[in-house]
Amino acid sequence: MTTTSTxxxxxxxxxxxxxxxxxxxxxxxxxxHQHSTADDVVRSVRDDLGSVSxxxxxxxxxxxxAAGLLRRMEPAGHPARYERRVGDNHHHVVCRACxxxxxxxxxxxxxxxxxxxxSHGFVVDLAEVTFWGLCPACAAEPAPAAEPxxxxx
Amino acid sequence: MTTTSTxxxxxxxxxxxxxxxxxxxxxxxxxxHQHSTADDVVRSVRDDLGSVSxxxxxxxxxxxxAAGLLRRMEPAGHPARYERRVGDNHHHVVCRACxxxxxxxxxxxxxxxxxxxxSHGFVVDLAEVTFWGLCPACAAEPAPAAEPxxxxx
DNA sequence: GCGTTTTCTGGAATGATTCCAGTAAACAGG
DNA sequence: CCTGTTTACTGGAATCATTCCAGAAAACGC
Numbered sequence: 001m002t003t004t005s006t007x008x009x010x011x012x013x014x015x016x017x018x019x020x021x022x023x024x025x026x027x028x029x030x031x032x033h034q035h036s037t038a039d040d041v042v043r044s045v046r047d048d049l050g051s052v053s054x055x056x057x058x059x060x061x062x063x064x065x066a067a068g069l070l071r072r073m074e075p076a077g078h079p080a081r082y083e084r085r086v087g088d089n090h091h092h093v094v095c096r097a098c099x100x101x102x103x104x105x106x107x108x109x110x111x112x113x114x115x116x117x118x119s120h121g122f123v124v125d126l127a128e129v130t131f132w133g134l135c136p137a138c139a140a141e142p143a144p145a146a147e148p149x150x151x152x153x
Numbered sequence: 154m155t156t157t158s159t160x161x162x163x164x165x166x167x168x169x170x171x172x173x174x175x176x177x178x179x180x181x182x183x184x185x186h187q188h189s190t191a192d193d194v195v196r197s198v199r200d201d202l203g204s205v206s207x208x209x210x211x212x213x214x215x216x217x218x219a220a221g222l223l224r225r226m227e228p229a230g231h232p233a234r235y236e237r238r239v240g241d242n243h244h245h246v247v248c249r250a251c252x253x254x255x256x257x258x259x260x261x262x263x264x265x266x267x268x269x270x271x272s273h274g275f276v277v278d279l280a281e282v283t284f285w286g287l288c289p290a291c292a293a294e295p296a297p298a299a300e301p302x303x304x305x306x
Numbered sequence: 307g308c309g310t311t312t313t314c315t316g317g318a319a320t321g322a323t324t325c326c327a328g329t330a331a332a333c334a335g336g
Numbered sequence: 337c338c339t340g341t342t343t344a345c346t347g348g349a350a351t352c353a354t355t356c357c358a359g360a361a362a363a364c365g366c
Contacts, residue, residue, distance in 0.1 A: 018311095018312065018313075018362090018363055018364070019363080019364095020312090020313065020314085020362075020363075021362095022313080022314070023313095037353090038353075038354080039353085052314080052315090053314060053315045053316065054315095054316095054354090055314075055315070055316080055354095055355080055356090056313075056314050056315075058353095058354065058355075059313070059314075060313090063313090072229070073229070074229035074230065076225070076226070076227035076233070077227065079352080079353060079354090080229070080353080080354090093272055093273065093275045093277060095275065102272075102273040102275065103273075104272060104273075119246055119255075119257060119284065119286070120246060120255040120256075120257075120288075120289070121288070121289035121292075122246045122248065122255065122284070122286045122287060122288055122289065122292075123286045123287045123292045124246060124284045124285070124286035125285060125286050126284065126285040126286070127282060127283075127284050127285075128282070128283045128284070128285065129280060129281070129282050129283075130280075130281045130282075130283070131272065131275070131277045131279065131280050131281070132277070132278060132279040132280075132281065133272070133275045133276045133277035133278050133279070134275060134276045135273075135274070135275055136273070136274035136275065139274075139275075139276045171331090171332055171333075171342095171343065171344070172332080172333095173331075173332075173343095173344065173345085174331095175344080175345070176344090190322095191322075191323080192322085205345080205346095206345060206346050206347065207323090207346095207347095208323095208324080208325095208345075208346070208347080209344075209345050209346075211322095211323065211324075212344070212345075213344090216344090232321080232322060232323090233322085233323090
């Protein structure tokens with residue numbers, strides 16, 4: 001089992017959340033792997049604690065996201081992904097081919113698009129920017145079947 | 154049945170797509186209702202043609218989106234929505250409470266965030282901006298019915 | 307410790323979307 | 337106009353991420 005960060009315990013207490021093994025393990029899992037899916041987290045936590053129910057993980061992810069300790073992002077057509085980097089204005093690049101996600105710091109200063117011109121009377125509280133494209137690996141390979149042909153055309 | 158636009162027929166031909174009743178009806182359905190879900194479209198097309206299979210509609214939506222005649226957007230936690238407004242750089246506001254979607258023209262000129270600072274070697278081809286908040290109706294009402302009024306610690 | 311409250315377990319359910327095999331319709335060519 | 341090939345549509349079943357449910361187990365306040 002991985003080292004338990006005392007900070008995480010305090011972080012949970014601060015938000016009025018109970019400190020449970022599952023929650024600490026979920027936080028630990030996301031320390032290691034950025035942008036993990038719920039399924040990834042389930043596997044990590046099982047490696048860590050031995051066993052957890054899928055629902056416990058979903059519960060944790062929901063509670064931690066609601067408390068602002070995690071950020072949840074859901075690229076169209078892909079399962080949701082979770083990350084510990086919260087509270088800053090950063091965005092994401094998603095690979096159309098393999099679904100991999102990476103962080104992107106905002107181009108235009110702090111929160112450029114947060115005040116849209118015409119928001120139709122909506123009370124806007126968040127601007128979410130997602131870039132779509134191909135990750136370096138997928139951009140290099142012609143076929144997605146992962147065939148390392150060592151030719152440079 | 155609604156008026157068949159000759160333009161739609163030409164639009165389909167231009168992209169090398171077969172002209173079918175279902176496809177025309179889907180295009181017509183989206184003329185009337187912006188940001189419709191697949192389910193909305195099924196209902197519209199059934200009102201229009203009498204009957205369609207759900208899969209026919211999904212097929213049409215996919216073919217038309219792939220051909221660039223429709224744009225598909227998928228707000229996290231909500232079913233996908235389709236619109237005919239394509240080819241321009243416009244974004245969306247989504248209501249957290251009722252899921253309603255509205256168009257937003259880009260604040261910063263044409264395509265502000267399309268060239269992120271550090272894209273980790275990704276070949277980016279699209280920047281998608283989604284604003285989250287409350288629509289005028291939901292912002293006015295305190296609690297619709299049984300909604301998560303969440304925080305009272 | 308003890309009781310109350312919240313969380314975890316396991317199983318079943320949901321909702322959007324896709325897969326599949328067969329039938330029907332669309333277009334090209336004669 | 338008729339025919340063949342290609343592509344789309346039908347209906348039903350399947351999939352996948354996520355949620356709902358009821359009971360058992362753990363967490364925290366006293």
